Amino acid sequence: MRFADKVVLVTGAGSGIGRATALAFAREGARIVVAGRNREPLAQTVKLAEEAGGTATAVTADVTRAADVERLVAETVAAYGALDIAVNNAGVLTMGRAGEIDEADWARTLAVNTTGVMLSMKYEIAHMLTAGGGVIVNVSSQIGAHKRIPGTGAYAASKAAVTALTRTAALEYIREGIRINAVSPGPHDTTMSLRPGETEADRAVRLGEQLPVGRVGALEEAASGILWIASAEAGFTVGHDLVMDGGSTI
Ligand SMILES: NC(=O)c1ccc[n+]([C@@H]2O[C@H](COP(=O)([O-])OP(=O)(O)OC[C@H]3O[C@@H](n4cnc5c(N)ncnc54)[C@H](OP(=O)(O)O)[C@@H]3O)[C@@H](O)[C@H]2O)c1
Numbered sequence: 242m243r244f245a246d247k248v249v250l251v252t253g254a255g256s257g258i259g260r261a262t263a264l265a266f267a268r269e270g271a272r273i274v275v276a277g278r279n280r281e282p283l284a285q286t287v288k289l290a291e292e293a294g295g296t297a298t299a300v301t302a303d304v305t306r307a308a309d310v311e312r313l314v315a316e317t318v319a320a321y322g323a324l325d326i327a328v329n330n331a332g333v334l335t336m337g338r339a340g341e342i343d344e345a346d347w348a349r350t351l352a353v354n355t356t357g358v359m360l361s362m363k364y365e366i367a368h369m370l371t372a373g374g375g376v377i378v379n380v381s382s383q384i385g386a387h388k389r390i391p392g393t394g395a396y397a398a399s400k401a402a403v404t405a406l407t408r409t410a411a412l413e414y415i416r417e418g419i420r421i422n423a424v425s426p427g428p429h430d431t432t433m434s435l436r437p438g439e440t441e442a443d444r445a446v447r448l449g450e451q452l453p454v455g456r457v458g459a460l461e462e463a464a465s466g467i468l469w470i471a472s473a474e475a476g477f478t479v480g481h482d483l484v485m486d487g488g489s490t491i
Pocket of ligand 1: 279
């Protein structure tokens with residue numbers, strides 16, 4: 242119960258890494274607020290958290306819209322009286338070689354992955370400064386600061402920016418009690434790690450050959466890294482970018 246009574250906000254928590262992370266926090270005693278654009282998947286995350294004995298609230302919000310993010314933080318504080326930990330996880334992947342990137346895809350990728358993290362931090366930090374501190378974990382990616390894969394330039398640019406923004410913000414706010422880090426997952430078990438047209442069986446064969454660890458990452462493994470870096474045990478870890486990639490970038 243490392244997070245007993247902590248209030249934890251997770252964006253992109255209606256699926257994948259975000260849902261697994263929110264549920265892991267709830268299992269360790271946190272009161273969670275789960276956010277995303279679509280109500281139904283968030284309601285399912287709340288149901289799963291409550292079935293596990295947790296306390297959870299869903300808030301629909303689009304992280305590319307400042308007004309939504311401002312309302313999300315306000316509703317979190319209104320619901321539980323605090324915002325102790327924020328996991329900025331919402332993200333999208335688009336594909337296209339540099340000479341062929343669709344401009345709308347480029348704009349959407351940067352809007353969600355980079356501007357979404359900036360806006361989330363902006364309103365989270367504003368609250369945490371008044372509250373005397375907090376913890377922020379931004380979900381970046383191995384693709385970007387750590388690894389390049391053909392066809393993922395827009396995503397790589399958006400995520401390298403998350404890593405840089407995280408480290409700058411970490412320096413800026415640690416003396417005011419806000420500890421900021423990133424995590425950079427490699428391929429984990431969501432649709433995002435499937436190549437276009439690829440089945441899960443195809444992916445298992447590809448990662449079996451390509452990744453040193455020989456398999457896709459489990460969502461619980463990503464969640465456990467996020468929980469550790471958000472925990473008091475990691476109090477001396479500041480501006481870090483924890484790569485969890487099965488050895489892909491060694
Ligand atoms: N899976 C991997 O292999 C992998 C590897 C490296 C990094 N990551 C990163 O891990 C994070 C989670 O990805 P995932 O694999 O769990 O994918 P996922 O299942 O597609 O989850 C992404 C979540 O983000 C939400 N989202 C998308 N756009 C949003 C917006 N504008 N505002 C609010 N929420 C939004 C989606 O919900 P709605 O559509 O309902 O809004 C969805 O729940 C992402 O940042 C991703 O880049 C994943």
